[in-house]
Amino acid sequence: MNASEHTEEPTSQAPSALASRDRWRDHHSSSAPLIGLTTYLEQAQTGVWDVPAAFLPKVYFEAVTRAGGIAVLLPPQPVDESIANRVLDGLDGLIITGGKDVDPARYGQEPHATTDVPRRDRDAWEDALLTAAIDRELPFLGICRGLQVLNVSLGGTLHQHLPDVIGSTRYNAGYGKFTENAVEVHAGTKAGELLDDAxxxxxxxxxxxxxxxxxxxxxxxxxxxxxxIQAVEVDSVPFGVAVQWHPEENADDLRLFAGLVEAAREYRR
Structure with a gap:
């Protein structure tokens, strides 16, 4: 390619149309809220490397971007109240994602035989972020483990092995295979508003x-x-919703993510 070919302007769009397109993109990019998503911190293999690494399945942050937000990943790290608040200063919304079981010592129990080896670094990180988010009324969504972290952070407890309680493994087939279940969403709640009281x-x-x-x-x-219990919400904040299921796995239903993004957009304003 010679110099004249490299610098030739495209002829399919007039300059005014290109400028209009760029203004639209700049406007929507500048108004999109920043959504922080917590991540795993586990031993991971990629290529020749086998190292501790922070990571998050793509479906989580893809759901955020498809709902109109900008995804920012938040790996576990040393934390205190001031660090948590400094992180949230740069965010408009927060998602506490799925992962390993919460340390049962946090709710005064000994571990069940099936309970994961605790990841205390992640427990402390997410607890601090949630506490600070509630204090400042930053919109947040908890997913699976995120619901459990929220409940424990506020003083609740967990069933450590649900099959002991309900007599089945309907919620966990294992081997990375999701099961489909039906839940009833209660009218008059934020989840009901977002999910049409299904x-x-x-x-x-x-x-x-x-x-x-x-x-x-x-x-x-x-x-x-x-x-x-499949969903809870915090009474004292405008948007603090947590669900036990994995909404990121249903690419055709972005209602929870869209609700968070809209709440984050309002918070930013």
Missing amino acids: EALAVHSYHHQAIDEVAPGLTVSARSDDGT
Whole structure:
């Protein structure tokens, strides 16, 4: 390619159309809220490397971007109140993602034989971020482990192995395979508002733990037919929703992510 070919302007669009397109892109990029997503910190293999690494499945942050947000990943790291607040200073919304079981010592129990080896670094990181988010009313969404972290952070407890309680493994088939379950979303709640008060919402499940004692300040906003709590929300904030299922696994239903992004956009304003 010679110099004249390299610098030739495209003829398919007039300069005014290009300028209009660029202004549209700049406007929407500048108004898109920043959503922080917590990540795993585990041993990971890629190519010749086998090292501790922070990572998050693509479906999480892809759901955020498709809903109109900008995704920012938040790996576990040393944390205190001031660090948590400094992180949230740069965000408009927060997602506490799925992952390993919460350390049962945090809610005064000994570990069940099936409970994961605790990741205390991640527990402390997410607890600090959630506490600071609630204090400043930053919109947040908890997913699976995120619901459990929220409940424990506010003083609730967990069933460490749900099959012992309900007598089945309907919520966890293992081997990375999600199961489909129906949940009833309660009317008059934020989850009900976002999910049209669905009486039989089909969701993707992958959990062997669930809420036992509900923490003070939380309202249950969805259950499944066996009584398992499937969603809660924080009474004291405009948008603090957590679900036990994995909404990121349903690419056709972005309502929870869209609700968070819109709340984050309002928070930013």
